[in-house]
Amino acid sequence: MNVRMILLVLLMVLPGVTNAQGFAGLGTDAEGFAVPKQGAQLQFPQDHGPHPAFRVEWWYVTANLTGADGRDYGIQWTLFRSALRPFDSKGWQSPQLWMGHAAVTTPKAHFFDERFARGGIGQAGVTAQPFEAWIDDWQMVGPDFDTLNLRASGAEFTYDLDLMATGPLVAHGDRGYSVKSAAGQASYYYSQPAYQVRGTLDLPEGPMPVTGWAWLDREWSSQPLSEDQSGWDWFSLTFDSGDRLMAFRLRGESDLFTSGTWITPDGQATPLGNGRVTATPTEWNEAHGRRVPISWQLQLPDKDLDVQISALNPAAWMGRTFAYWEGPVRVTGSHQGKGYLEMTGYD
Template sequence: MKIRVGLMLLALLAGCDDSTPPEKGFAGLGTHTVAFTPVVPGRVFSFPADHGVHEGFRIEWWYITANLKDAEGRDFGVQWTLFRSAQDPAVQGSGWRNQTIWLGHAAVTSASVHHAAERYARGGVGQAGVRTTPFDAWIDDWQLTTQATGNDPLAAMQLKARDAHFNYELQLRSTRPLVLQGDQGFSQKSAQGQASYYYSQPFFQARGHLEIDGQRYEVSGPAWLDREWSSQPLTENQTGWDWFSLHLESGEQVMLYRMRHKEGAPYLTGTWIDAHGQATTLRADEISLAPLDTAKVAGRAMPVRWSVKIPGKQLDITTRALNPGAWMNLRIPYWEGPVQLSGSHGGNGYLEMTGY
């Protein structure tokens, strides 16, 4: 999943108007939006069309994380996200009348350093966008673009971003199928029915280089792509989320999230993906997810070590942040960074925590 933090763009836009009523749910994401297209079960996904823009929906994102190592075994993480926020449900044209706002987030993390950056753009003028033939997603010079020559544009991708303190360029390759999250791509976020359409490519292998504060590293490792779109993904009672994408050394992939509530137990679910790409939805009673230790980050107590148990899959692991200080100090801040696994399974992954 990631219920992408870029959904928070809605709150940024609302903040431009002092008369805006208080937010409902985290970052205003519980606001009811009648005019936009609702997310309902039974959608039939179509590729490559669904890699592109979904007019009529309020928010969507294209999201990549990568867990990387260099030749000396040093660990790094890379994150890249492009968000589209529609201010009007109508199909948008070109030029300055276009009512679409784009937002980009990019970050790099090592055991000792974390850098994050953001970009904003208005739709309709070419500064940011997504096209499907050939696939290309960009904001300024940050880009996720296909290099494939066959029918699957995600089989071979190039990812790049640059800021004052970092830059990276990665080649992403996969021969595995896409994974539809939830109920055939209908990913529920609450017992009340809030949901998104959600699919992933968790089997990417990445290779390339990254540069941090002038030091260049040749790196490789697993990467994960998430695609999600929605119009009202949260309830008014939901305050934030904790989201995990985990690469197990045994070849399986795991996605888990819990949506925290002002009152009541969190909404908890996930997906177990076997080494061949077969996905099984995990119910709350099949998962144990609990924070173990916190670290003081940006004045907040952030849970940077977690216990993750899925007894039916013989999974009993602890996740530990590579860098507890992986704070995305952007206009709306949150925590996001690579984690390392120990216990019944080794491996690595990513954790995102919002609303703290």
């Protein structure tokens, strides 16, 4: 799931750089940093922890939830790591930078906050076993990767959710080696797409008990995009049948690169190479001077899949240091379900 490369935001926290590079900064070379190798075996629990020799890395949770009031909610919890140099060190001058994003989306509102920290001083970090990922008071912590407690708070929201894995980890691409462009850029990428969720959202109108499903993505790399790729559209969908689909579309100057994984209810994964999935915007929304597609047609002929995807709240724009669209979606058509959509490069 290469599309979550917001991480380089961290490289852009200082203004000016942001303007100069934008998302294209993800396409810069990997000099001095480790590069993913095809055929390498993922090691657990070690690989749940950080990989400081790689330039970017993230722990990315999205969840589709239903409140006691019967309404749909979505939450996001993300911890990004960005390395200025390929090592870690103690103290303020550690070259490892961390950024957290957390959001709650309702049909009517979108609450969002962000956090920054550097490595080396204990303000943010990840340990593999027992598992703990944190930045300030935001945390994803558990005895192991299957049983997690997820917390975050912003100026207008807090949430506290318990996650319980109901299936195995899923490796994308070739046993976790996920190709991102025709030129061969790649990342290590695995997911836990089936956490059952129970917990509470605390919103301005009061606390709301919720239940639902969460999807966790783990990805790390050093040079995940090719030079001409400027943005992406990424989908994680859970169908009522129990099947799941991860798919993304990278927008290059002249062509699109698509990829994905089909996951059966028991966790069997089938990689979907370039061109197998097609995603077409069908409706656009204009807000704050940006034009963002909020409805899509997604087709996967191999699985007789032809679905309409529409945003729960078209205003799920993450307008902070680094702006992108991320929010829950509904799925209708040949398959019914819910999911999450992320779109970058539209600002």
